[in-house]
Amino acid sequence: MAGAVTHSISCGLPGKFQSLSLGSTPTAVSATFRPLSFSYATSLNHFSKGLVLVSPVQVPVRRSIVCEAAPSKKADSAAKRARQAEKRRIYNKARKSEVRTRMKKVLEALDVLGKKPEAQPQDVLPIETLIAEAYSVIDKAVKVGTLHRNTGARRKSRLARRKKAIEIQRGWYTPAPPAAPAPTA
Numbered sequence: 001m002a003g004a005v006t007h008s009i010s011c012g013l014p015g016k017f018q019s020l021s022l023g024s025t026p027t028a029v030s031a032t033f034r035p036l037s038f039s040y041a042t043s044l045n046h047f048s049k050g051l052v053l054v055s056p057v058q059v060p061v062r063r064s065i066v067c068e069a070a071p072s073k074k075a076d077s078a079a080k081r082a083r084q085a086e087k088r089r090i091y092n093k094a095r096k097s098e099v100r101t102r103m104k105k106v107l108e109a110l111d112v113l114g115k116k117p118e119a120q121p122q123d124v125l126p127i128e129t130l131i132a133e134a135y136s137v138i139d140k141a142v143k144v145g146t147l148h149r150n151t152g153a154r155r156k157s158r159l160a161r162r163k164k165a166i167e168i169q170r171g172w173y174t175p176a177p178p179a180a181p182a183p184t185a
Contacts, residue, residue: 095137095146099155102134106159114166121172124163131159 109127113119135156142152167173 092146095141095144099134099137099141099147102130102137103155103159106130106134107162110162110166114169119170121170124167124172127163131163134159 106127109130113123113127116123138147138152138155141147142149147155164173168175
């Protein structure tokens with residue numbers, strides 16, 4: 001075996017030593033041997049005779065690279081983040097579903113009102129309460145961060161435009177004419 005070192009050491013020991021150390025030997029030997037430790041029970045059984053013979057040992061020269069794994073804290077925090085993300089996903093999914101449901105109810109009520117032949121202006125009042133509830137749900141979703149504020153504004157605007165289109169179609173609302181620009185002197 002290339003690079004192997006062979007040594008034979010014989011030494012006398014008193015019977016009750018708890019450890020045997022080869023650290024005080026010459027540097028060539030100490031580089032290849034590490035200090036040896038023995039328990040008290042082992043030292044009584046094996047070393048009480050007073051003589052220890054260390055037989056020839058071949059020690060290969062090894063180069064090792066120690067790779068440490070990432071600390072477990074990161075794994076724990078990543079798992080916590082995953083749990084939090086899943087909880088938020090379910091919560092946001094429920095909020096978005098409620099927003100879509102409220103909008104769908106308003107749009108269906110407006111379609112029914114648009115197709116109704118003898119509709120009256122008072123028929124818009126229940127739809128306005130549905131719109132108010134939808135606005136409230138949209139505003140709450142924006143407030144907690146489920147929807148972006150522009151998305152919330154766009155959805156509220158969509159409902160208001162549909163309602164206004166029905167009112168204009170029925171003749172219940174006439175938009176004001178655009179203001180004439182002020183003359184510049």
